[in-house]
Amino acid sequence: MAEREAERSVSQTVHAQLALRELIVSGGLRPGERISELQAVEVTGVSRTPVRMALVRLEEEGLLEAIPSGGFMVKAFSERDILDSIELRGTLEGLAARFAAERGVSSRDLEPLKQCLDEIDGLVRQEPISMEAFSSYVALNARFHVLLAELSRSPPLIRQIDRASALPFASPSGFVMAQSALPEARQILLIAQDHHRVVVDAIENREGARAEAIMREHARLAARNLRLALRNRTHLDLLPALALISTG
Amino acid sequence: MAEREAERSVSQTVHAQLALRELIVSGGLRPGERISELQAVEVTGVSRTPVRMALVRLEEEGLLEAIPSGGFMVKAFSERDILDSIELRGTLEGLAARFAAERGVSSRDLEPLKQCLDEIDGLVRQEPISMEAFSSYVALNARFHVLLAELSRSPPLIRQIDRASALPFASPSGFVMAQSALPEARQILLIAQDHHRVVVDAIENREGARAEAIMREHARLAARNLRLALRNRTHLDLLPALALISTG
DNA sequence: TTTGCACCAAATGTATACATAAAGTATCCA
DNA sequence: TGGATACTTTATGTATACATTTGGTGCAAA
Structure with missing residues (x-):
């Protein structure tokens, strides 16, 4: 663990949430684009469990949308x-x-x-x-x-x-x-x-x-x-x- | 699985969320009372992972509150x-x-x-x-x-x-x-x-x-x-x- | 050439194992 | 007897293994 140097004090889940939010908000992912867990794991450097938590939180936050067949996508706004x-x-x-x-x-x-x-x-x-x-x-x-x-x-x-x-x-x-x-x-x-x-x-x-x-x-x-x-x-x-x- | 007869079509996470919300809302847990994962697992009949998802969602929903030292408690309202x-x-x-x-x-x-x-x-x-x-x-x-x-x-x-x-x-x-x-x-x-x-x-x-x-x-x-x-x-x-x- | 079925691959949902930290208890010393 | 420390136990946070479902590809038949 701690392969990524910083962010050592906060929980993995919070770190993942911040990193993914930054990714979404900065436009790294287009609205409507699917965000795969594997991708999120690579980006954040933490395992699937905290990534999943972060995804759920971001969905509740309104930045992501659950795909009926599974997974999440970046929410698109009119x-x-x-x-x-x-x-x-x-x-x-x-x-x-x-x-x-x-x-x-x-x-x-x-x-x-x-x-x-x-x-x-x-x-x-x-x-x-x-x-x-x-x-x-x-x-x-x-x-x-x-x-x-x-x-x-x-x-x-x-x-x-x-x-x-x-x-x-x-x-x-x-x-x-x-x-x-x-x-x-x-x-x-x-x-x-x-x-x-x-x-x-x-x-x-x-x-x-x-x-x-x-x-x-x-x-x-x-x-x-x-x-x-x-x-x-x-x-x-x-x-x-x-x-x-x-x-x- | 499917030990509990009904609710077979919905995901375990959703089932857990509904069951736990019912437990909270019906007064089965007092405001301020801690809700342990073990207890939640017993109540819902699903494993810790979906229970955990449900807890996070209920927290975002405003019914639960995260305890700094870990876990969740039923939120108390003035x-x-x-x-x-x-x-x-x-x-x-x-x-x-x-x-x-x-x-x-x-x-x-x-x-x-x-x-x-x-x-x-x-x-x-x-x-x-x-x-x-x-x-x-x-x-x-x-x-x-x-x-x-x-x-x-x-x-x-x-x-x-x-x-x-x-x-x-x-x-x-x-x-x-x-x-x-x-x-x-x-x-x-x-x-x-x-x-x-x-x-x-x-x-x-x-x-x-x-x-x-x-x-x-x-x-x-x-x-x-x-x-x-x-x-x-x-x-x-x-x-x-x-x-x-x-x-x- | 196109459509349909079957098989395969990949990703999600779930379960569980592991590690770490918190809380409680018991024992020992003052 | 009271307090403090160390140990034990338990619960959470994290990682990973497993299973199921979805989506895609390829082959065959019309």
Whole structure:
């Protein structure tokens, strides 16, 4: 064992799950393509049992789909599936924002969110925005959404948001944003940043309904942008678009 | 093999999953109690491998929780967890209702829903309502909710609703409703029935916002009723209350 | 040439064997 | 008598062996 040097502390199953997810998300396997256990064993370097566990978990996670005759394939999503997932996530996050507002979070709780937004500000203020800054934005934005979900203090809701995010957040890894799209991307990022600030403000002022409405509107806008980007794919390809919009 | 007579057509894994879920949901294992693989093997009659698969799936489903030192335990939910889950489900179903309305379902699509409601009408019209009628109601009500979710034609949303329902719908199996609570239960059922009819009507008339609002309100009311029932548990115990309210 | 049947190969589902870590117990020392 | 340590036992995590089913290929017959 331990033929692959690293990842020694985590269980084989977790290691396999991470490795396979990376493989799927990075596009190493096409949607609809079958993923054989033998292949998974070779990729992960662990035996069939933990690989199998990882496959089951990835199926439950929504990245794989069971083939009736046996085995798993990479799940394929339609354009509408993705748009729906964005709105779905927005709806859940709206609920989270409302819970946070209604349950009275302290200023201390909001501090990490504000700090996160400040960091994003530092990134998007650059003109033109750099490729590295954009990548950092994606990571920071994901963190903001996680923090917001946790602010609801509702384990069931956090859990659901986590699952709902699997699809929209699945794409960024390994994508390449076209240089020419960066200015347009920056504009969208600025708007998203505005929304986020308003949400935090609403939560701070205990305005649950407003907080919820903003998050939902935010998601609807993101879905609309993606729809437009997909219609005239002049410089936005599917994956970059996802990375750009769905993480807004 | 095939020592246990039935269930021959489904895979061992699925059989184990169903058997273990039944065990958990029926209260055969207390929340927080550890579920050993050996025990699971004895209960299901299959070997450790499929049992293990089933345990992983049940964990992803939210009924089990992994113990850091190894193995699984029955997940314990707080009162707030359950209330949140109800509202969560209502929110998702509201989205489903809106999707259904906006995407223009045909009258043919609505037929099964109406038929389902008519059957429920036949049950709750009895005065006093019988125990059998109440049990039938629970099953029919679950069917209505499934049909409504499917009406959204959104696989990601249907999937999420399915997961969100795991908790609220987990309780009915094997519960016993107190005879004395039946009249009160009937009143709540009648209100729920009203809500359901309004939702179907809103969908039919393409009023997405209204359809969504009703479903959310419906869930909030259910949560409120449950909260009241839990406060003065004179004749409503936790499980019956869940069965009653959360399936409303 | 095409269709159908049979056989073969490969991959999945299942069972079990093995290793490691955790928990419980007993014994010994303070 | 109480606590700590070592040992034993048990249960989980992993690896592998076995069986069954699926899919493909080849041969034969129409």
